[in-house]
Amino acid sequence: MSASMRGLAVVVLLTGLGARAGETWVLEHARVLSRASAAPIEDGTVVVRDGRIAALGPSGSVRLPAGARRVDGRGGTVLPGFWNVHVHFTEERFADAAHRPAEALSAACRDMLTSRGFTTVVDLGSFPPNTVALRKRAPSLDCPRILTTGVSMYPVGGVPIYVRKALGDAVADGLPQPRTGAEAAALVQEDVRLGARGVKLFVGTWLGGSKTGLMDLAVVQGAAAEAHRRGLVVFAHPGSAQGVAHAVDGGVDVLAHTAPDAGPWTPELLGRMRAGHMALAPTLSLWRVEMDRAQAPAELRERFIRTGAEQLRAFAADGGEVLFGTDVGYIPEQDADEEVGRMAAAGMDWRAVLASLTSAPARRMKDGTRGALAVGGPADLVLVEGDPRAEIQALTHVRSTWVAGKSVFTR
Ligand SMILES: [Zn+2]
Numbered sequence: 097m098s099a100s101m102r103g104l105a106v107v108v109l110l111t112g113l114g115a116r117a118g119e120t121w122v123l124e125h126a127r128v129l130s131r132a133s134a135a136p137i138e139d140g141t142v143v144v145r146d147g148r149i150a151a152l153g154p155s156g157s158v159r160l161p162a163g164a165r166r167v168d169g170r171g172g173t174v175l176p177g178f179w180n181v182h183v184h185f186t187e188e189r190f191a192d193a194a195h196r197p198a199e200a201l202s203a204a205c206r207d208m209l210t211s212r213g214f215t216t217v218v219d220l221g222s223f224p225p226n227t228v229a230l231r232k233r234a235p236s237l238d239c240p241r242i243l244t245t246g247v248s249m250y251p252v253g254g255v256p257i258y259v260r261k262a263l264g265d266a267v268a269d270g271l272p273q274p275r276t277g278a279e280a281a282a283l284v285q286e287d288v289r290l291g292a293r294g295v296k297l298f299v300g301t302w303l304g305g306s307k308t309g310l311m312d313l314a315v316v317q318g319a320a321a322e323a324h325r326r327g328l329v330v331f332a333h334p335g336s337a338q339g340v341a342h343a344v345d346g347g348v349d350v351l352a353h354t355a356p357d358a359g360p361w362t363p364e365l366l367g368r369m370r371a372g373h374m375a376l377a378p379t380l381s382l383w384r385v386e387m388d389r390a391q392a393p394a395e396l397r398e399r400f401i402r403t404g405a406e407q408l409r410a411f412a413a414d415g416g417e418v419l420f421g422t423d424v425g426y427i428p429e430q431d432a433d434e435e436v437g438r439m440a441a442a443g444m445d446w447r448a449v450l451a452s453l454t455s456a457p458a459r460r461m462k463d464g465t466r467g468a469l470a471v472g473g474p475a476d477l478v479l480v481e482g483d484p485r486a487e488i489q490a491l492t493h494v495r496s497t498w499v500a501g502k503s504v505f506t507r
Contacts (some may be wrong), residue, residue: 119501120145120161126169126479128152131176131468132450136485142174144475147501152471172495173483175450176469177215177240177476179457180432181331182352182377182421183208185222185230185242186262193230198237201230205239208424210504212432213478213494216457216466219244220331220352221296222425228290238504241476243461245331246292247272249283249319254309256301277318284322293461294329295319297348300339300355310338316346329461331377334358344368350375350419350460354404354411356383361407366414375460377421378408380438385427409442418444419460420452433492446488453491475501 121144128140130152141158143151151158160166185193189204209217217240219227224246231242250256252273260268274280284295297319301309320330324347331350332343337358343351344365351374361369369376383404387397412418422435439449458467465473477498482490497505 119165120150121165121167121501122160123167123169123174123477123479124160125155127173127483128469129173129175129450129484130470131455132447133455134468136173140174142469142475142477144477144498144501147475149469149471149473149475152469167496169479172479172481173490174469175213175478175480175484175491176454176458176467177478177497177499178213178453179216179218179420179461179467180209180212180214180422180424181218181350181419181457181461182220182379182423183214183217184423184425185219185227186425190222190230191226193226193233198233201233202238205234205237206505208430209240210238210497210499211494211507212430212492213453213480213497214240215476215478215497215499215504216241216243216461216463218294218331218421218457218461220294220421221245221248224290224292231291235500240499240504243293244290245294245296246287246290247283248296248298249274249280249311249315250298251301251309251311251315254298254301254303254311256298256309257304258302274315274319275312277314277321280315280319281322284319284326284328287323287328288326292328294331294350295323296331296333296352297343298333298335299343299346299348300335300337300357301333302335302357308336308338310336311342311346313342313346316342316348320347320349327462340365344372344374347372348374350377352377352421353379353382353423354407356400356403356407358407359403361410363414366410366416369411369416370414373417375417375419375456376408376411377419378404378435378439378442379421379423380404380408380442381429381434382423382427384434384438385429405438405442408439408444412442412444412448417456417460418448418452419457420449431492433489436488436492440488446484446491449488449491450484 128137332348455467481493
């Protein structure tokens with residue numbers, strides 16, 4: 097072994113990807129932003145022990161445990177691990193997650209999620225047994241924590257055309273399409289058995305051409321009431337204006353998309369959303385992707401994308417809770433830079449975007465321990481290059497990501 101190879105081996109050992117149980121390590125000399133609303137520590141140090149934050153403060157004031165492995169954070173900013181509340185594990189690389197080799201699944205998770213800083217994601221509809229298998233293995237892989245909405249529900253005869261095309265008519269016809277509130281409630285109980293943390297309702301759907309599907313209000317209400325009894329969060333694919341209305345009136349918690357087809361959101365509608373404490377996952381880059389896929393004429397393309405952005409602008413300006421969500425897994429774009437750029441262009445500043453990535457989704461998913469860095473809390477951390485306060489796109493320049501203190505990505 098040459099000297100340089102020995103050097104490499106030492107580096108690999110020191111930066112080794114897996115954290116051993118009980119390991120103590122230190123991330124030092126980074127800017128630390130413990131939450132979007134906090135003042136940063138310009139030169140901060142975080143001590144991690146057994147997957148939790150053992151100490152956090154200005155470098156020099158934090159006692160470094162003897163023999164602890166040290167990671168140099170200079171030039172970067174440490175943030176709470178990011179959430180993406182709209183992902184799918186439907187790509188081939190996640191198939192047969194129960195048996196797929198660990199390194200293949202880890203590579204897929206790094207590529208799609210943890211290299212973007214995501215330490216918790218919400219799967220809004222994939223093949224539920226597969227997501228359950230992946231969720232179970234995630235802690236031993238380079239994957240984020242996985243929450244799921246389990247089995248999706250559709251309007252009667254209203255499975256979206258893209259789902260129908262992807263799965264074929266026989267499978268599409270067999271997807272859950274509850275006819276009554278009681279049937280919807282029974283499906284929610286199935287989600288509970290799967291360990292789901294939420295419920296996904298396709299309230300307004302596109303069936304091709306000018307045809308649309310709409311879930312009955314009574315079905316939305318039946319699902320939402322049972323979900324809330326069980327402590328689950330209700331996500332809706334809104335689609336049309338009627339879909340948005342049924343989501344709002346039916347007790348949905350989170351709109352999983354903006355809805356360009358629904359036109360501008362009026363102050364009256366925003367007021368009803370506010371009264372219902374609704375949150376919104378904008379998925380703005382999705383609209384650009386869909387317009388490109390459809391090869392839409394320039395004027396339509398521009399108007400569609402702009403309408404989604406204006407809905408976000410109105411919702412955020414009204415004080416609405418925005419949750420970062422991209423629909424990655426359905427769209428091929430994995431980098432978050434386009435979504436962050438579009439959110440910023442819709443009027444959200446770095447604090448608002450950071451809150452949508454951290455504290456807002458943690459609170460919405462009833463996780464009191466994540467979304468901010470605190471001593472005693474889980475060490476879900478992202479180290480980004482530069483300073484997001486000066487340049488919002490720094491949020492997408494991820495150097496390293498840790499889930500419960502374990503390194504799951506490093507550039
Ligand atoms: Zn989706």
